[in-house]
Structures are given as structure tokens and as C-alpha cells.
Amino acid sequence: xxxxxxxxxxxxxxxxxxxxxxxxxxxxxxxxxxxxxxxxxxxxxxxxxxxxxxxxxxxxxxxxxxxxxxxxxxxxxxxxxxxxxxxxxxxxxxxxxxxxxxxxxxxxxxxxxxxxxxxxxxxxxxxxxxxxxxxxxxxxxxxxxxxxxxxxxxxxxxxxxxxxxxxxxxxxxxxxxxxxxxxxxxxxxxxxxxxxxxxxxxxxxxxxxxxxxxxxxxxxxxxxxxxxxxxxxxxxxxxxxxxxxxxxxxxxxxxxxxxxxxxxxxxxxxxxxxxxxxxxxxxxxxxxxxxxxxxxxxxxxxxxxxxxxxxxxxxxxxxxxxxxxxxxxxxxxxxxxxxxxxxxxxxxxxxxxxxxxxxxxxxxxxxxxxxxxxxxxxxxxxxxxxxxxxxxxxxxxxxxx
Ligand SMILES: Nc1nc2c(ncn2[C@@H]2O[C@H](COP(=O)(O)OP(=O)(O)OP(=O)(O)O)[C@@H](O)[C@H]2O)c(=O)[nH]1
Ligand SMILES: [Mg+2]
Numbered sequence: 001x002x003x004x005x006x007x008x009x010x011x012x013x014x015x016x017x018x019x020x021x022x023x024x025x026x027x028x029x030x031x032x033x034x035x036x037x038x039x040x041x042x043x044x045x046x047x048x049x050x051x052x053x054x055x056x057x058x059x060x061x062x063x064x065x066x067x068x069x070x071x072x073x074x075x076x077x078x079x080x081x082x083x084x085x086x087x088x089x090x091x092x093x094x095x096x097x098x099x100x101x102x103x104x105x106x107x108x109x110x111x112x113x114x115x116x117x118x119x120x121x122x123x124x125x126x127x128x129x130x131x132x133x134x135x136x137x138x139x140x141x142x143x144x145x146x147x148x149x150x151x152x153x154x155x156x157x158x159x160x161x162x163x164x165x166x167x168x169x170x171x172x173x174x175x176x177x178x179x180x181x182x183x184x185x186x187x188x189x190x191x192x193x194x195x196x197x198x199x200x201x202x203x204x205x206x207x208x209x210x211x212x213x214x215x216x217x218x219x220x221x222x223x224x225x226x227x228x229x230x231x232x233x234x235x236x237x238x239x240x241x242x243x244x245x246x247x248x249x250x251x252x253x254x255x256x257x258x259x260x261x262x263x264x265x266x267x268x269x270x271x272x273x274x275x276x277x278x279x280x281x282x283x284x285x286x287x288x289x290x291x292x293x294x295x296x297x298x299x300x301x302x303x304x305x306x307x308x309x310x311x312x313x314x315x316x317x318x319x320x321x322x323x324x325x326x327x328x329x330x331x332x333x334x335x336x337x338x339x340x341x342x343x344x345x346x347x348x349x350x351x352x353x354x355x356x357x358x359x360x361x362x363x364x365x366x367x368x369x370x371x372x373x374x375x376x377x378x379x380x381x382x383x384x385x386x387x388x389x390x391x392x393x394x395x396x397x398x399x400x401x
Pocket of ligand 1: 194198201216219307330332
């Protein structure tokens with residue numbers, strides 16, 4: 001693994017640690033890392049020419065099969081490096097794309113990954129025939145689409161056009177589902193956070209969702225929505241989302257925009273942070289930056305410092321951007337911890353609601369049932385014309401009763 005440090009050498013080594021986790025998730029094994037301090041990556045070979053020779057020696061010494069660079073390489077860098085080293089050359093983007101390809105389960109996920117892969121290939125085709133064919137099989141070549149690498153620019157263009165149409169169709173279906181859900185007038189929250197923070201584990205804990213939680217980066221690619229029942233009898237919609245990462249490839253952000261944006265339509269966000277990770281502070285910054293990039297800002301945030309059960313948990317962490325912060329362990333926490341979190345959830349939900357007084361005719365009793373579920377019913381009085389209520393309900397619902 002090799003990284004260029006343009007500023008902080010420490011930060012480059014930390015980024016390499018994360019690259020090692022990515023490599024591990026993709027099924028590779030790291031033989032070691034090299035960092036070179038440069039004002040900017042070398043436009044021809046990423047690292048300097050001396051370092052390229054050193055890399056060649058390392059490859060031999062450790063009997064390594066390839067090199068993974070910590071930044072996205074240009075076509076020229078990819079070609080030159082693979083010519084000079086005569087081995088498989090991957091970059092951070094290819095590695096992340098590969099993991100996404102292996103984890104995509106639904107049609108939507110697969111189509112979005114293929115789209116991102118094709119965009120990467122299309123932009124790296126020039127003078128790249130050799131470097132790509134040298135990829136052979138294994139990491140960097142997995143995908144839900146063709147197994148054979150597409151090298152024809154026109155064929156790629158046609159495939160991208162057809163996938164774009166499919167993505168647009170799926171986006172419409174997703175929007176219909178969202179409208180139907182918003183018609184239910186329940187408040188909704190999106191669970192966001194850095195990859196592996198414990199978002200899926202938290203969703204499982206709060207609802208009876210049976211979503212996959214794994215010690216893997218990017219275990220979740222498809223947003224799952226579930227209803228959580230709160231102690232006071234209210235309900236809230238919770239959506240698990242794709243994790244974010246430092247240097248998330250732009251092809252993926254583009255292709256996954258509609259899934260990543262699931263958070264855009266939520267009433268508030270639950271931001272899960274692995275407080276036992278040394279880089280938690282950096283991860284929080286990456287999450288907020290990515291949210292901003294996706295045009296999601298200004299929503300109330302509850303930050304959950306998760307994995308508080310671990311000895312490494314950093315109790316000094318703060319999140320000034322969050323409305324509330326909570327410490328818990330989604331996996332091992334007790335009932336009391338969970339109830340405290342529900343309490344915070346209820347408070348934040350309360351702030352999203354407006355006070356209403358209304359008379360519900362006896363012919364429309366379904367409305368009363370919905371207020372009970374989606375809002376907080378303060379009082380009900382049975383009169384001759386109907387039921388006189390006082391309640392807190394979501395803004396959209398206030399217009400409907
Ligand atoms: N010790 C401990 N481990 C946890 C806790 N919460 C989650 N984990 C573990 O952390 C790993 C990642 O959890 P996930 O729920 O898959 O994380 P995620 O944020 O959904 O990750 P991606 O979908 O990959 O972005 C799993 O191995 C979980 O068992 C916790 O409170 N304590
Ligand atoms: Mg997950």
C-alpha cells in the first residue's frame with residue numbers, strides 16, 4: 001500500500017490503516033505500507049521515481065502481487081506504474097468499487113455499482129488497455145455486470161445510458177414509496193454515519209429489523225426502513241443508510257445519489273459514531289461534509305456515541321453540531337440505556353410537532369387512530385358531534401385533521 005502525504009504525514013499513515021481495512025474487506029492481505037511526503041502527487045507515477053524503484057524492491061521482498069495507491073490514480077499514473085512495476089496496480093477508488101460490487105444485493109444496488117464502475121472505466125480507458133488487462137481476475141474486477149472487462153468506449157456509453165434510464169425508473173418507484181410513507185404522517189429519521197459505526201446494529205436494536213450487521217466496511221448498501229414503537233405508544237420511521245468514508249469516490253456519490261439522499265426527506269437525523277475508534281473526530285467531520293455535499297443540512301441531529309461498552313471508548317468526544325448527544329452500546333447496552341435513548345428521541349420528535357385542537361366527526365374515527373399512532377394525544381372528549389381532541393401532531397398531519 002502506498003500513499004502520498006501532501007500535508008500531514010500522520011494523517012497519511014492513518015489513511016493507510018483504513019486502506020488496509022478496505023483491502024481486508026475486499027479479500028486482500030496487506031504486505032506493508034509506504035508513505036512519501038510530496039507537495040503534490042507525481043503526475044506521471046503518483047510517487048517519485050526513486051520511490052517507484054523502492055516499491056519494486058518491496059514487491060519482490062514481500063512477494064506481493066500488486067500495489068494499492070491511497071488516492072484515485074489518473075489513467076497515465078495507472079499505466080506508468082503498472083508498466084514500471086509489472087504488477088497489478090489498484091487505487092482506493094477501485095478497491096471501494098470492488099467492495100460495493102461484492103455487497104450489492106438488490107437490483108438497485110447492483111445497477112448503481114455497475115454505473116459507478118463503468119464511469120471509472122470510461123474515464124480511465126485512454127492508454128489503459130494493458131493496465132486493465134493486467135488486472136486479470138480478483139480484486140478490482142468484480143462486478144454485477146459483465147465479468148469481461150469492457151474496453152470499448154462506445155459500448156460503455158450505451159450501457160451507461162441504459163443504466164441511467166433504469167436508475168431514473170427506480171428513483172420514481174422510491175419516490176412513490178416515500179410519498180406513501182409520508183402520507184402515514186409518521187415522523188421519520190435517517191440513521192447516518194461513517195462506515196462500520198454500528199448503524200445497522202442500532203436499527204436492529206430499536207426495531208425488529210433483521211438487517212445485516214457485520215464487521216465489514218460497507219455492509220449496507222440498500223436503505224432499509226422500519227417502524228420503531230416508542231414507550232409512550234408513538235411510532236417513528238427509521239431508515240438505515242449507506243455508510244460514508246474519507247475520500248468516498250465521486251463516481252459512487254453520483255451513482256448512489258438517490259439512495260444516499262434518503263436522508264434528505266427525513267425529519268431528523270440519527271448520527272451514529274463509533275466512539276471507540278481513534279479517528280472518531282475525523283469521521284464525524286467526514287460525515288458532516290458528505291451530508292453537505294448531498295445538500296442535506298439544517299436538520300436536527302441526535303448524535304449517538306456508539307460502542308460505549310468498549311474499553312477504547314473516548315468519553316471526551318463532543319459533537320457541537322448535534323442537538324442532543326447520547327452514549328450507548330447498540331450491541332451490548334442494557335434496557336435502561338435504550339430507554340434513555342428513546343426518551344431523547346421522543347423529545348426531539350416533540351419539537352417537530354405542532355399543537356392542534358380539533359373536532360373529529362364520528363364518521364372519521366380512523367383519523368383519531370392515526371393521531372394516537374403518529375402524534376401525542378393530550379385529551380379526548382366525546383361530544384354529540386364527534387370527538388374533541390387536543391394533540392401534538394406532525395406539521396403535515398395538522399392540515400389533515
Ligand atoms: N462492541 C460493540 N460492537 C458493536 C456495537 N455496535 C455495533 N458493533 C459492531 O460493529 C460492527 C459494525 O456494525 P454495523 O451495524 O454493521 O455497522 P454499520 O454502520 O451498519 O456499517 P456499514 O453498513 O458497513 O456502513 C459489527 O461487527 C457490530 O457487531 C457496540 O455497541 N459495541
Ligand atoms: Mg450497515
